[in-house]
Amino acid sequence: MSSLPASRLLSSSPTPFLYPCLDSTWTSSASTFRHVARQSRARKRIATSTIRRQSTATAPSEVAHEDAPSIDVNQYDHLNPQPLEYSSNPFTDSCTISLHAGGGGHGCISFLREKYIANGPPNGGDGGTGGNVYIQAVQGETSLHKLARRGILKAARGKNGEGSGKGGKRGEDVLVQVPVGTVVREISRHDPIEAEERKAKGFGGDVDREVDADAAPDQSGKWRRDKWLLYPGGLPKYFTSADFPALPRPRRSNLTASQPQAPLRLDLDTPMKTPMLLAAGAMGGLGNPHFVTKSITRPKYATKGEEGMQIQVQLELKLLADVGLVGLPNAGKSTLLRALTRSRTRIGDWAFTTLSPNIGTVVLDSYAGRPALPSQQHRSHFTIADIPGLIEDAHLDRGLGLGFLRHIERAAVLAFVIDLSAGDAVAALKALWKEVGEYENLRERELNAESERTPVDEDGMVAFKPFESSISPGFDPEPGGSNVLDTQVGRALPPLSLPAISSKPWFVVATKADKEHTQDNFGMLQEYLKRVQAGEEEHPSGKPNAWRKRPVAVPVSAVMKEGVEGIPGLVWPTQPFILAELSKLQSRKLRRRSGRNWIFLSFVPEHCQVCRRPGAR
Ligand SMILES: Nc1nc2c(ncn2[C@@H]2O[C@H](COP(=O)(O)OP(=O)(O)OP(=O)(O)O)[C@@H](O)[C@H]2O)c(=O)[nH]1
Numbered sequence: 282m283s284s285l286p287a288s289r290l291l292s293s294s295p296t297p298f299l300y301p302c303l304d305s306t307w308t309s310s311a312s313t314f315r316h317v318a319r320q321s322r323a324r325k326r327i328a329t330s331t332i333r334r335q336s337t338a339t340a341p342s343e344v345a346h347e348d349a350p351s352i353d354v355n356q357y358d359h360l361n362p363q364p365l366e367y368s369s370n371p372f373t374d375s376c377t378i379s380l381h382a383g384g385g386g387h388g389c390i391s392f393l394r395e396k397y398i399a400n401g402p403p404n405g406g407d408g409g410t411g412g413n414v415y416i417q418a419v420q421g422e423t424s425l426h427k428l429a430r431r432g433i434l435k436a437a438r439g440k441n442g443e444g445s446g447k448g449g450k451r452g453e454d455v456l457v458q459v460p461v462g463t464v465v466r467e468i469s470r471h472d473p474i475e476a477e478e479r480k481a482k483g484f485g486g487d488v489d490r491e492v493d494a495d496a497a498p499d500q501s502g503k504w505r506r507d508k509w510l511l512y513p514g515g516l517p518k519y520f521t522s523a524d525f526p527a528l529p530r531p532r533r534s535n536l537t538a539s540q541p542q543a544p545l546r547l548d549l550d551t552p553m554k555t556p557m558l559l560a561a562g563a564m565g566g567l568g569n570p571h572f573v574t575k576s577i578t579r580p581k582y583a584t585k586g587e588e589g590m591q592i593q594v595q596l597e598l599k600l601l602a603d604v605g606l607v608g609l610p611n612a613g614k615s616t617l618l619r620a621l622t623r624s625r626t627r628i629g630d631w632a633f634t635t636l637s638p639n640i641g642t643v644v645l646d647s648y649a650g651r652p653a654l655p656s657q658q659h660r661s662h663f664t665i666a667d668i669p670g671l672i673e674d675a676h677l678d679r680g681l682g683l684g685f686l687r688h689i690e691r692a693a694v695l696a697f698v699i700d701l702s703a704g705d706a707v708a709a710l711k712a713l714w715k716e717v718g719e720y721e722n723l724r725e726r727e728l729n730a731e732s733e734r735t736p737v738d739e740d741g742m743v744a745f746k747p748f749e750s751s752i753s754p755g756f757d758p759e760p761g762g763s764n765v766l767d768t769q770v771g772r773a774l775p776p777l778s779l780p781a782i783s784s785k786p787w788f789v790v791a792t793k794a795d796k797e798h799t800q801d802n803f804g805m806l807q808e809y810l811k812r813v814q815a816g817e818e819e820h821p822s823g824k825p826n827a828w829r830k831r832p833v834a835v836p837v838s839a840v841m842k843e844g845v846e847g848i849p850g851l852v853w854p855t856q857p858f859i860l861a862e863l864s865k866l867q868s869r870k871l872r873r874r875s876g877r878n879w880i881f882l883s884f885v886p887e888h889c890q891v892c893r894r895p896g897a898r
């Protein structure tokens with residue numbers, strides 16, 4: 282055995298792994314490892330792109346992008362990304378984060394010392410206040426993924442006080458910027474001062490009794506190591522026998538008065554000009570001059586800064602859109618969005634092409650370089666949200682679940698997108714409404730649980746003030762009734778509740794009407810909707826107070842952009858008025874441009890199988 286060369290001995294034992302530097306082959310093997318790793322990474326990349334190519338094989342438009350030998354890079358931008366980059370946009374619409382207000386800096390123990398003044402009076406400064414935590418809803422943010430990744434956001438601690446009476450610096454604040462439409466709910470909070478006050482009263486005591494600010498200070502604070510800061514040069518015997526004063530009452534920053542009341546429930550559905558305070562930083566400790574008494578003229582102690590408050594909140598992004606598209610996967614929702622707006626959302630002939638919501642804007646404009654209407658009181662655009670497809674039993678977490686329905690909760694109108702070529706349209710509509718109804722039940726249960734937790738008023742009534750729909754301005758049925766966030770904080774915020782989804786107006790967009798044998802399916806759908814309107818059929822959601830005023834179905838061929846011209850008219854009930862106004866104003870000019878303007882297009886579908894049927898429409 283001893284005749285074996287050392288390198289072979291090492292290679293036949295686990296030594297190279299434990300002591301690679303002892304192995305003569307180490308350098309070469311390390312480089313081999315690196316080479317192998319590089320190769321495997323390259324193989325992985327090739328495999329991924331092959332898989333993507335395979336999966337796009339059925340979508341001719343996508344394949345064209347993939348196989349094109351020269352890609353014009355300038356034709357892509359962040360709104361119209363390259364096919365391979367579609368999945369690179371991270372999107373998170375719900376997360377839980379911890380917000381920590383900054384703790385206070387410690388007070389300072391210091392004495393004046395100058396020429397001829399060897400033992401001067403105390404001059405330690407107070408500790409600085411901790412940083413505050415603010416929140417602000419801003420335009421431009423579209424996802425919560427950055428916050429979800431961070432998890433904890435901490436404001437900085439205040440700096441300690443210094444000698445010569447210098448106070449410590451304030452801690453740096455933290456600003457949490459969230460997308461407009463974010464709902465903030467408090468999960469738990471730890472307020473050290475409140476905990477202290479409760480402890481002082483005794484756990485069995487009357488916790489509702491107000492703390493009397495003039496009451497005698499807490500004597501239990503004596504000798505508390507977590508509260509007092511001692512002079513480092515002092516002898517231990519001095520401190521054990523020192524006559525410590527009573528511990529000062531825990532102090533709160535003046536800013537605490539402008540914090541919203543606990544528990545936090547905010548609906549940030551408008552962009553905020555100024556940030557809103559969520560948690561004020563804790564106060565700094567007191568320097569030693571605060572403890573000068575007649576008997577103790579040179580106190581060798583100061584107090585430590587207070588601990589900062591910690592709040593755990595849940596953030597939920599509910600996108601703001603006027604119209605929500607709901608449909609089974611592959612029904613053609615994204616194609617419809619592309620047909621109506623300039624959105625470049627991805628489409629593909631397979632289920633779950635869309636994995637995160639997309640918003641598109643329909644411009645109600647004459648494209649003549651100025652607004653369609655001179656008056657400002659009418660809208661010039663509305664937004665549409667395309668969400669991932671729902672499948673049967675999505676409420677049992679099948680497919681992508683029901684979570685994405687939160688993005689249509691604020692929508693004023695729902696559009697159910699039904700594929701006429703994919704079997705019974707009525708059954709598909711009922712299946713979709715069933716899932717929407719289940720989501721509504723889930724929300725109701727959540728709301729009930731929340732209102733049970735809502736503080737009870739003095740007269741024993743639960744404070745409950747549901748606010749109006751917070752859809753974007755212009756769709757508000759009662760002007761001025763929208764939930765505009767009042768940045769004047771410090772007031773009780775109403776519990777969050779949005780109108781029931783089933784109470785919203787809805788219509789059906791029957792897509793793929795250009796395909797053969799879709800007429801009868803559409804006819805049955807229309808008949809069904811008429812029966813629902815007349816009350817002969819139960820509302821597909823099964824809810825008693827559901828909207829059934831005028832549910833209509835529009836046959837469209839989204840892929841050929843036919844029939845979609847009528848959709849804005851369904852969304853915007855005042856359109857006839859606008860049409861009249863517009864025709865009075867600019868009729869001749871616009872009629873010439875009618876190829877680009879849906880308002881004046883009289884829809885003559887060429888390919889629509891439903892409309893080409895003799896006697897139809
Ligand atoms: N013939 C025809 N095909 C359509 C029409 N609308 C959509 N399609 C096709 O249907 C397929 C699915 O379209 P998508 O818009 O991706 O469907 P989706 O509902 O967004 O699907 P998910 O994102 O998976 O939920 C695509 O291949 C479209 O080209 C239509 O009106 N007529």
Ligand SMILES: [Mg+2]
Pocket residue numbers: 614615616627628634635667669
């Ligand atoms: Mg889609």
